[in-house]
Amino acid sequence: MAYRRNHYVPEFYLKSFALPIPGHRKPKIWVYDKEGGPPRQQSPKDTAVMSDIYTIRNVEGVQPHFLEQAFAECESAVKPILERWKEPGAKPVVKEILVVSEFLAYLYLRVPRTIDAIKQFFVNSSIINMENLARDPERLSKACEWLKSNKQSNLTMAELQDLAGNVERRFEIKVDDTFALAATLRRFETVEKHLRELYWCLSTAPPASEFISCDSPLVVVFREDNKMGLGGGFGYPNVEVSFPLSPKVCLTLDRRTNLKRKSLGDSAVLELNRRAAALAERYIFSAQKSEYVHKLVKAFAVTRRMPKVSRNALRAHLESKSSQRNDQGME
DSSP states (O other): OOOOEEESSOHHHHGGGOBOOTTOSSOBEEEEETTOSOOEEEOGGGSSEEETTTOOOSOTTOOTTHHHHHHHHHHHHHHHHHHHHTSTTOOOOHHHHHHHHHHHHHHHHHSHHHHHHHHHHHHHHHHHHHHHHHTOHHHHHHHHHHHHHTTSOOOOHHHHHHHHHTHHHHOOOOOOHHHHHHHHHTTHHHHHHHHHHSEEEEEEOOTTOOOOEESSOSEEEEEETTEEEESOOTTSTTOEEEEEOSSSEEEEEESSOOOSEEEOOHHHHHHHHHHHHHHOSSEEEESSOOHHHHHHHHHTGGGGSSOSSOHHHHHHHHHHHHHHHHHHHHO
């Protein structure tokens, strides 16, 4: 099967940040890389592209490119709406929000950052479960009995305990790409529902400021214990979502601002740009080449190496759920 080039950020969307360049037939976008190096000009066609990221292989009854086709249909429906929203004085209406919320939910879930986050979740969950197994003699004994009865292994209980307790050192745990994509897309209805529950507002930048975008363009932040969380938290009361539509218009969503349209100051635009730079998996997109954007990218390059899933936080979450189940069982 031939490889396919899949845009994980739609080409039509990227064109909103592309400007005509003297000597070039097509507009270009400035791409900044958290891995380093100078910014470069690229055509939207060649930006935010990966080979076969949405191709489903070797799954009986599933067309290999059905996801790509479904995303394309969604993009075709949303494109004229987003074009209208960039016009002066435009305000979102309910029937448009129903279409755009579907597009944004898929966009949030289909980008490499979210897919990698779900992979990290499953890897960390597996390690935590094995560590818990190593500390539970009763479960260890049952696991040994099951392995022997199914002729899977003749490991002693001590040997299994050693393997389970050192699983990260002894093994490399990987998550299948297709499984990870399917797992993240299963959250579509939940994400779409949360988006529809928020207030939708078209926020405009002042003359001296412009919005930037990135390879994870739906930016989601929330606050917990006076700390800002990035990349999730749709259900939080203080969640804030932003989606730049162009250098001058950004869709902003929250549970507080019941406005259809508002003008932002320079500091508010800077904060939204900081969030986009922080949440970017690797690439930041800008209509202009500027030292300001270059400094933002350098400042948040560290997030490229940060884990998306905290194992300690996940362990505490799983222990809390286990404790709740035990309490319910005793009632």
